[in-house]
Amino acid sequence: MPIEQADAVFQGGGVKGLALVGALLEFERGDAQVAINDWVNVAGTSAGAIVAAFLALGWSPSRLQALMKEMPYERFEDWGPGGEIIGGLFNLARHHGLAHGEYFRKWLDGELQGATFAQLKRPQAAGPDKTGDEYRLRMVATDVTSRQMLVLPADLAKYRLPGSADPIDPDSFKVADAVRMSMSIPYFFQPVVLESIEAPNQLCTIVDGGVLSNFPVWLFDVEDRAPQRPTFGFQLTGGKGIGGALRHIVDGLGWPVRLGTDIFHTASEAWDKRFISHSTVVRTCPIGTGDVGTTEFKLSDERQQGLLSGGEAAARTFLAGFDPENYVNTFGKGLA
DSSP: OOEEEEEEEEOOOGGGGHHHHHHHHHHHHOOSSEEEEEEEEEEEETHHHHHHHHHHTTOOHHHHHHHHHHOOGGGGOOOOTTHHHHHHHHHHHHHSEEEOOHHHHHHHHHHTTTOBGGGGBOOTTTOSOTTSOOBSEEEEEEETTTTEEEEETGGGGGEEOTTOSSOOOGGGSBHHHHHHHHTOOTEEEOOEEEEESSSTTOEEEEEEGGGTOSOOTTTTOOSSSOOSSOEEEEEEESSBSSOTTHHHHHHHTOHHHHHHHHHHHHHHHHHHHHOOOHHHHTTEEEEEOTTOBTTOOOOOHHHHHHHHHHHHHHHHHHHHHOOGGGOOOTTSOOOO
8 A cells, every 4th residue: 555644844935836736746646655645744934834734724736736826926026006116115125025925915814714723733632743743734934033943833922913912822823824924035025023922022023934944854753753654845946046027126226135135045045955864865855946936926827837747747756766665754763
């Protein structure tokens, strides 16, 4: 019998995340060894967090594919009055991001039907997993004020909403709001601001998780036992960083902004490229994304289909070479 249950971790990459859906379709079709019909725990950063959220709430890859084809990508560039130049630069100066990100948040919340993390807790009898986390869905964000990586929703309890007296309750927090934090690409989307519990009155700036960990394939690993099911990583390779019309805006703002965007992309990619352990290689499906840019929201139908088809082809290649006997996690534990 093939492996039918698995956990998954998805890398971020903006609009390139379409390729992740193509890979999921192929994993569902599967082969003699792997045919996944149940993604038990899922996690991701930025665009990977979007895919993970839908899977956690029961969406099938084919349903997700249909949604991706109809996504209002261009409307995610909500510069406001004046368009990308006047409105975008005003937002950048006042809110520290060219686009508000509010259209995306509302759109995602509508598609997820207002889901909160309470819907994604493990059954009470099961309790937290060996990592101590109660939630089947996790996503990574970055607190650049406190200089730490956040794993949402669990780390939300460290904060309160500005103006609120109480800490955030992760259970009642909306999934869409957490995804919005994880995909707050510096300079492009307005960052999210929360107030620290540990340092009262300190406002913390929350941005894209890719600043610290764009591909946390280790997130479900534990040291004290062999895993009951594999964790598969889906890693986007190639493509461009900031794409389309946004690049000339960044270039026009001079070297400080250009350097900042280059630092962000280096931080989100360099570690994964250079320090790849054996445990990462044996369970990671690398997916090429051609020359598509992270924020290239005006993708033609042909380029969208190219990302989907590329994801399917990459998954076929990975599955053809996958051997469950060679699987190990970060701690060197093979499958039980």
